[in-house]
Amino acid sequence: MSFCDTIWQELAPLRRAILDQPFLAELADGSLAPESFRHYMLQDSLYLAEYARALAIASARAPTAAGRLEFSDGAKVAVQVEQALHQAFFAKFEVTPEMAQQAEPTPVCLGYTSYLLSLAATRSYEELIAGILPCFWVYWEVGCDIKPRATSPNPYAPWIDTYADPGFGEATARVRALVDEAAASATPATRAAMATAFRNATRYEWMFWDSAYRRETWPV
Template identity: 55%
Template sequence: MAFSTDAWQRNARLIDTIQEMDFNRALSAGTLERDVFKYYVIQDSLYLAGYARALAAAGVKAPDSEAMLTFTGSAQEAIQVERALHASYFEKFGIDPAQVQAAEPSPTCLAYTSYMLGLAETAGYAELVAAILPCFWVYWEVGKRIDAEAGPDNPYRAWIDTYADESFGEAVQAVIRHVDRAAEAAGPDTVAAMHHAFMRSTQYEWMFWDAAWRREDWPVKP
């Protein structure tokens, strides 16, 4: 069994829970509160800065030129596509770019990016790409389901179209192939570490949407 198939099956209950989260159901219905989505977009901008660095690190660690191109290209695309998407929402929802620059990551955002960047510094290629995969794959699955349910006048249609798009699906499939190849070349201990990394990042995906729904803030401030 391919690593990706095994990892998805092991985390199927958690992924199903993500699909049914209040944030994603309200996004699908077009009823998500504007302030909740504004919070999400700002935190997502902060997250993607760290995620792009993790992708770039995977490119540096990659064992061959094909994988190197996939991950370094994904790092560049993550910045370009998300900047364009976020910019459109910054304008639509009246978000001042200076507000984004001044924003601090939520506890969950900081924990997720710190986890990913920690692996980029200390883990091998296989474990790192296993941690990177859920952000790609879970977003694609969520995007496809919401796309099938949401109407054309959904106020969040640009977000939906980005993650349900065929080109994004092709990028997801490319990352899955590289993760599976890494697992095929790895020993049992590394494969076990890959499964743990995939699981932990999937948990963080749930936590990130939950934090946006609650508009999570630091409980104690100076």
């Protein structure tokens, strides 16, 4: 099996835990508390701004033209999602510009973005893109899982539609291919480090939704 298929299968229990999140179950049936979704959107906006930086660094470090184009396009899309989808939801869920400007990253948001940027700054290109991939792949799996069972009408339908869109699945497949390509020529030690980066980023995905559901803030 390829690197991506192997690590994806290994993390099946963690992926199941993500799909079983109360946040996502209630988002699917439309019962998620607006306060939890508002918390999520504010934190996701902060996350995507830093994720776009990690993608831009991956583009600069990519050894192939395909990699440079894919990750630069991904950085652009991350900014566009923040500006379009989030602004629409900000208006719908009564998030004012002042609230957005004053939002502070939670421990989970700061931990996740700092981890990705530490990969970008101190680790190999291969580890960086392995850490970038879960944000694509996990969201694609979540979107595809929720879409068939989502209630209609649903206040969260635009979010569901975004991540169940075939175009997002195609982007995910392209990033997967780049990760597999990098892993194929990497040393065993580098592949092990890539697996660690992918695993840690996937853990952060679980933590991100969990913290939003609980509306986590700094404890002190």
